[in-house]
Amino acid sequence: MAELLSHVTSVSSRLRSVDKISDDRYDCQLRDLVTYIKQSDKNFDSEYLLNNLNPSHHTLSYLLMLNFKIKYLQNKRRTVLPEELKPGNDLWVKAVLFFRTFDPIQVRYAGGEWRQLIEIIGQAAEATAKPFLAVQVIRDAMLRLDPSSGILTSVHIIFLRLSLLSRSYSYALPVIGKPVIWFPTGSVQAYKKYIEQPLCSELVSMDSLLSDSFGFSAKLTYRDHTQYFLYGAMVYMALKEWDKSLHWLSIVISSPVNDSVSKIMVEAYKKWVLVSLLGHGKLVTAPKIISSHVLKVFQSLAKPYLSLSEAFERNDLQRLRLEADVGQSIWRHDNNEGLVSQLFHAHKSFLFLKLGRTFSALTAADVAQQAFTPLDSSSKIEEFVAALVMSGSLRATLVHLHGRGNGTMLHFSRLPEPYITRERCMRTQLAKEGRALEIITNGADQCSNELMMGNENLQLVSKNQKWPDTLGKDGCNIIGEADGGGYEIDEDIMGDNSK
Amino acid sequence: MDYMQPDAFDTASSQNAGQAAGVGSADLENMSLNVTGPLVKVDDPPKFELESYIANYTGRTRFNRLFLIGTCSTYLSVEALKAAVAEAKSGRDVTRYERAVRALAEVTPNDPEAIPDTNWADRMKKSVKAETDRLEHELRGYKNNLIKESIRMGNEDLGQHYSQIGDLSSASKAFQRMRDFCTTPTHIASMLLKIINLSIERGDWLNVQSNVIRLRNLQSKQEEQAKNQPKMSAALGLSQLHSGSYLDAANSFLGTDPSLGDSYNEVLTSNDVAVYGGLCALASMDRNDLQRRVLDNNSFRNFLELEPQIRRAISFFCNSKFRPCLEILEAYQADYLLDVHLQRHVHTLYSRIRTKSIQQYLLPYSRVTLESMTKMFAPAASALPTNTTSPFVQELIGLIQDGTLDARIDLEKNVLVTNQVHLRKEVQESIINNLEEYTREAHLRVLRANIIQAGLEVRADDRKPSREERKPHDDRGKASEGGLWNVFSRASGV
Numbered sequence: 002m003a004e005l006l007s008h009v010t011s012v013s014s015r016l017r018s019v020d021k022i023s024d025d026r027y028d029c030q031l032r033d034l035v036t037y038i039k040q041s042d043k044n045f046d047s048e049y050l051l052n053n054l055n056p057s058h059h060t061l062s063y064l065l066m067l068n069f070k071i072k073y074l075q076n077k078r079r080t081v082l083p084e085e086l087k088p089g090n091d092l093w094v095k096a097v098l099f100f101r102t103f104d105p106i107q108v109r110y111a112g113g114e115w116r117q118l119i120e121i122i123g124q125a126a127e128a129t130a131k132p133f134l135a136v137q138v139i140r141d142a143m144l145r146l147d148p149s150s151g152i153l154t155s156v157h158i159i160f161l162r163l164s165l166l167s168r169s170y171s172y173a174l175p176v177i178g179k180p181v182i183w184f185p186t187g188s189v190q191a192y193k194k195y196i197e198q199p200l201c202s203e204l205v206s207m208d209s210l211l212s213d214s215f216g217f218s219a220k221l222t223y224r225d226h227t228q229y230f231l232y233g234a235m236v237y238m239a240l241k242e243w244d245k246s247l248h249w250l251s252i253v254i255s256s257p258v259n260d261s262v263s264k265i266m267v268e269a270y271k272k273w274v275l276v277s278l279l280g281h282g283k284l285v286t287a288p289k290i291i292s293s294h295v296l297k298v299f300q301s302l303a304k305p306y307l308s309l310s311e312a313f314e315r316n317d318l319q320r321l322r323l324e325a326d327v328g329q330s331i332w333r334h335d336n337n338e339g340l341v342s343q344l345f346h347a348h349k350s351f352l353f354l355k356l357g358r359t360f361s362a363l364t365a366a367d368v369a370q371q372a373f374t375p376l377d378s379s380s381k382i383e384e385f386v387a388a389l390v391m392s393g394s395l396r397a398t399l400v401h402l403h404g405r406g407n408g409t410m411l412h413f414s415r416l417p418e419p420y421i422t423r424e425r426c427m428r429t430q431l432a433k434e435g436r437a438l439e440i441i442t443n444g445a446d447q448c449s450n451e452l453m454m455g456n457e458n459l460q461l462v463s464k465n466q467k468w469p470d471t472l473g474k475d476g477c478n479i480i481g482e483a484d485g486g487g488y489e490i491d492e493d494i495m496g497d498n499s500k
Numbered sequence: 501m502d503y504m505q506p507d508a509f510d511t512a513s514s515q516n517a518g519q520a521a522g523v524g525s526a527d528l529e530n531m532s533l534n535v536t537g538p539l540v541k542v543d544d545p546p547k548f549e550l551e552s553y554i555a556n557y558t559g560r561t562r563f564n565r566l567f568l569i570g571t572c573s574t575y576l577s578v579e580a581l582k583a584a585v586a587e588a589k590s591g592r593d594v595t596r597y598e599r600a601v602r603a604l605a606e607v608t609p610n611d612p613e614a615i616p617d618t619n620w621a622d623r624m625k626k627s628v629k630a631e632t633d634r635l636e637h638e639l640r641g642y643k644n645n646l647i648k649e650s651i652r653m654g655n656e657d658l659g660q661h662y663s664q665i666g667d668l669s670s671a672s673k674a675f676q677r678m679r680d681f682c683t684t685p686t687h688i689a690s691m692l693l694k695i696i697n698l699s700i701e702r703g704d705w706l707n708v709q710s711n712v713i714r715l716r717n718l719q720s721k722q723e724e725q726a727k728n729q730p731k732m733s734a735a736l737g738l739s740q741l742h743s744g745s746y747l748d749a750a751n752s753f754l755g756t757d758p759s760l761g762d763s764y765n766e767v768l769t770s771n772d773v774a775v776y777g778g779l780c781a782l783a784s785m786d787r788n789d790l791q792r793r794v795l796d797n798n799s800f801r802n803f804l805e806l807e808p809q810i811r812r813a814i815s816f817f818c819n820s821k822f823r824p825c826l827e828i829l830e831a832y833q834a835d836y837l838l839d840v841h842l843q844r845h846v847h848t849l850y851s852r853i854r855t856k857s858i859q860q861y862l863l864p865y866s867r868v869t870l871e872s873m874t875k876m877f878a879p880a881a882s883a884l885p886t887n888t889t890s891p892f893v894q895e896l897i898g899l900i901q902d903g904t905l906d907a908r909i910d911l912e913k914n915v916l917v918t919n920q921v922h923l924r925k926e927v928q929e930s931i932i933n934n935l936e937e938y939t940r941e942a943h944l945r946v947l948r949a950n951i952i953q954a955g956l957e958v959r960a961d962d963r964k965p966s967r968e969e970r971k972p973h974d975d976r977g978k979a980s981e982g983g984l985w986n987v988f989s990r991a992s993g994v
Contacts (some may be wrong), residue, residue, distance in 0.1 A: 167506050181947070182943075184950050184951060185954065223957060225960045252944060256948070257948055257951055257958070259958060268923055289946060355901070360908055362910045362911055364911065423925070434935040447548075451953070
């Protein structure tokens, strides 16, 4: 057993940094280790090994051992979730320890096992009705593996689902705060084979591990990515971050479609209508990239929502109430009851914002008259305004008048905040936006490179190359040829016409 | 749950609103006022004298104007309608005679002139029929002889005849047919002018515009062109006025040559050009432009001299004396409401002028008491307290809310406060907004590209049939909803 242990611990991330082993050699060592463990006798005492391995130094061995152990127990107990895996028990603790400390380089050699472990942890937490326990663990594991979190994996979806189930919305923020840009692809682009980099190299970014073959993600379908963005939007909805929620929903409703629209997109559109009312007080224009026929399908399927939004936009409280009542069963069926019920409060606050643009001061009685609604007594209005001011969405002050009756005067201030605070706030905001922009621009650049070097484009270029043989052009620079190839097509077409 | 119903109701009501207000853009069906019922009732006595007013016009517009005044003005109705009956009887159009008599009968049922002269009508109908037959027969003869000039003249006579008897669409067809037989530019010009006049009477403003452009592009002699220019500009201005583009209309009227004189009396007089042009300019130009292009415009001054009150109103506006300007306009409102072309636009033009005056009035102030504004713009209401119920404050609220006025009302001190602009803050905010917008849009597009590249587009489902069989009922329900094949599974409500 000790021999096995020494073998298994021969590769260590700590030794690597001390000995400065070259990437190639480290790569070989890791690959050998994987094959060794996988081929070795399954009857070793994994308990002993697990206790003696350090998950941060011997990540790979630890992960594989843990997986053997779980499989062994599953087979023995004839159940998917053995008792030991339940939260608080031995294996659960080990798994949690592993996810907190694993080495993100070594784990690249066992992506599939890594993902299986997360899946089983999630299942275990859900089965014992404690999804919250898994949320934090999975989040830490995801961020440890890929701090930029720019690739959508099946783990993302499991994670968001669990955090929705456990209502731990703010725990999801570190993950969904980072924009997803990439999706795992089924096929490896051919050109990548020519850029040989050992898997363990620091230079290999997570983007190169996109393809399914590394196993970090189960095979995704369109349902998964639309679902992920819908879940994310729902997290933001729960936190009342309407702007972000709206953006995530826009992603869902603008997903490219081949022939039919998916039900997830329709649900997202319904929520999108409500969220845009809640966040902006009006129906914002849909993203331009949605094709018109898709939009038409949405609109015809979300009629009740649209008529609700019309009532909202027209400041017609009576009709809004009526519509909300009439569609009660629809909202309930679509699980949108909560959002609809928030519309009334939003409607009132937008009314006050509008008043603030029209008046600089007016009495509570005037407010009641202006609001076109029997907003009840002026004391209720006062309460409502006070709540709005305290929540920071309205900049106003309330003054009790002593001289003339006992009315209340509402002052809307337009004074800017002190110069220093405003500037500082602005600077941080600009910096934040700048970072977001940088991430997106990098993503876009990379995407265009990817497309340029992609299999389809290369095939097209090489096909075009065969035509003008006489020109005697031989390739030395792929990108240059891509441009040249396009040009030659033009020439050829002209030539055909002249014949 | 019928969600279509409110929509249907809205469109209907908005149409009604458009008709009642009498504003809006070119509405060819309702444009010729003599066809639809009167939209406006004017009770105030107008400033002009009917006799001398109508003497300025010739041709068919005389009847149209008389009839409009008769049906709209309660003060002049009998006098105008009697004149209209006489006018119709002197012509050959039986239907308009009948209409005038009917309208007169509504106003004064016992008047002897309100009884239709059936004898005359029958006689006229017969003679009209004979004339039509004769002209058509002649035209056929010309066509057989293949003499271009004769065919052209035959068509012209026929068109003239049709327009006299009120069959305007046949008349316009007859004039259009002249096109192929015109040999000289002069002929073409006269044909186009005829078509333009006819289209003006029919209220076919698009046709007016296209024919004016044709006439303008016509290669003809310098003096010919100069002769037609005033008519062209006036006709173009009219059509632009009716399509609601007041700035263009003002420019066209301002560009009308004073040589128009009374040469275009079958459509409008020089006085009309002054009024239409002046009002359109007042409603659409700022003070600089008004001073430079209207008051200092030598050729348009000739027109303005005919209507001194318009010139006074414009110069008051330029000198920021808004009260007298608005007073003049109010005094002449009755006149303008009785004008066949201006009637539908008076309210829009007036409210635009008023809004502009309020805007101009506010410019120099950072805060104005509502009291002084009421005095300036609504003297009738100045006795009322200034609170949200007063109509003037309501008007201000409306203007602020639709963004015309950049100000806010302070009901504690009763002042109107203009908004202070913080340029730096605004720039910063717009930058942040743009950044956010751009990032979002870029994210959407990059995602889209990557989704397609990864082959994750939404497509009709290719799931195993076994799963579909498990929930056949559910799926069928979804599919019938709109061809949806996919089941939305795991989303939980928020």
